[in-house]
Amino acid sequence: MFKLIIKNLWSRRKRNGWLLAELMLVTVVAWVIIDPLVMAVVVKTTPYGYDTDRLVDISMGSYSYGMSGYDESQTDSASMAENAMRIYNRLKSNPQIESVTRKTYTGLGGTSYSSNSFKVDTVYIMSRTISFTRGDNYFTTHGIKSLPGSPSAEELSTMSYASPGECVITESLAKLMFPSVPNPIGHYLNENIEDFQPDEWDFKVVGVVEDVRPDPFQSVALTIFSPREALPLD
Template sequence: MKFILHNLRMIWARLSNSGWVLAELFLVFIVMWFLCDSLGCMKYTFYRPLGYDIDHVYRLTTVQGGESRDTTLLNADKYLNILKRLEQEPTVEAASLSYWSLPMSGANSYNSLAVQDTIGQNGRIIYATGGYTRVFHMQEQQGRTFAALPVGINNVMLSQAIADAFKKRLPEFSLNTPLTWRGDTVNTVTQGGIVGSFRDYRYGNDAHWIFMRLGEQLMRERFGNQQAQIVFRVKPAADGPDYREQFLREIAPRLDT
């Protein structure tokens, strides 16, 4: 019995003298646990599907200049001519023109939509022609495609994330719920559908986007001579390592405006 008590006293004395060591070990354990958990979450987020596809997708860069260029046309007219010709190319599956709206690209074109003038959600405005969701293979509801959305600033499609955010605050929210732009109590914004969940960068949450389809007249009036971005998806059978050189050699001259 005395032997057991003696050993217990020795253990207690060593523990009291080694308190700081135990505290340091505990702190190291907490830090390592936090780092492992964070790295695991980052790895899961990185490999989670983005919600859109950029395989076989190219961006067309345009150059302005030359003595023979037509100065009577707006940039919007020239971009529209390029887009129409590009869509007719046999190797092109889909093409789209947009303003500050490419995935994984920074843009400050944000605005807020509200329900009943009180429940609002902020989102990035996507100004694009109807082929945008086809180029990036974004998920759309059957019968409610972006290409069928009426043109105009008061017709929108919401990303799934922003629609879910509205539903969280207003359970009865649906596609038939009328919306208004921030500060506009006169015009009603109509929903045309929902674009499936996606992220606009690898480590981000599902994106809050508001899609608006561009028409020719809207482009001329709203964007005029602004710089646009043209992207297109090439048919898998036509794509390959030498497609870029083939495009510049054979197709680009036919797009010259």
């Protein structure tokens, strides 16, 4: 039977050769053109998970020597921080502005971020970590929504975060890290490590929010929101 199949294939080798060439061409086209196109469409149509329509990203800078408006007496770090904070407070008190928050270099809408890996069973899951200033209306300003069983976005925006390791995670990360846990609040992201002993610097989940797309060029990322103390504006 096997010899008969080989004989038939060999007798039709020209026809089968063209068929093989066509299959290879279709594979190359699908791999090089269609696959990236599909991924681009998926990324483009995936919601950001936060309110981009009404969000304004403001950058502040200082005058350089020789520019109109340059004031040498205001160039020390204390004066620059004071002036930046004055602008920040003016924005917060503006009745046309609902909410203001300070953004770090790993903020939403940018491509800079730090990453962490956590073990689940025998595999490691990579996550993106975004820092935010605690008590600074971060989640309400961005319009990020919390999930049932988690503190509200308003509570997450104003809570003190008792230990340095307390964090907020996105829904997809919660499902991957705690597949059998109905509510991951109070659990640690690295608790699956053998002989794990909780420490105040470990990632302890205190809130879960809807998925976000931090990078405009990528789809939804597994994200950790890590609070930090307010740094002086420069």
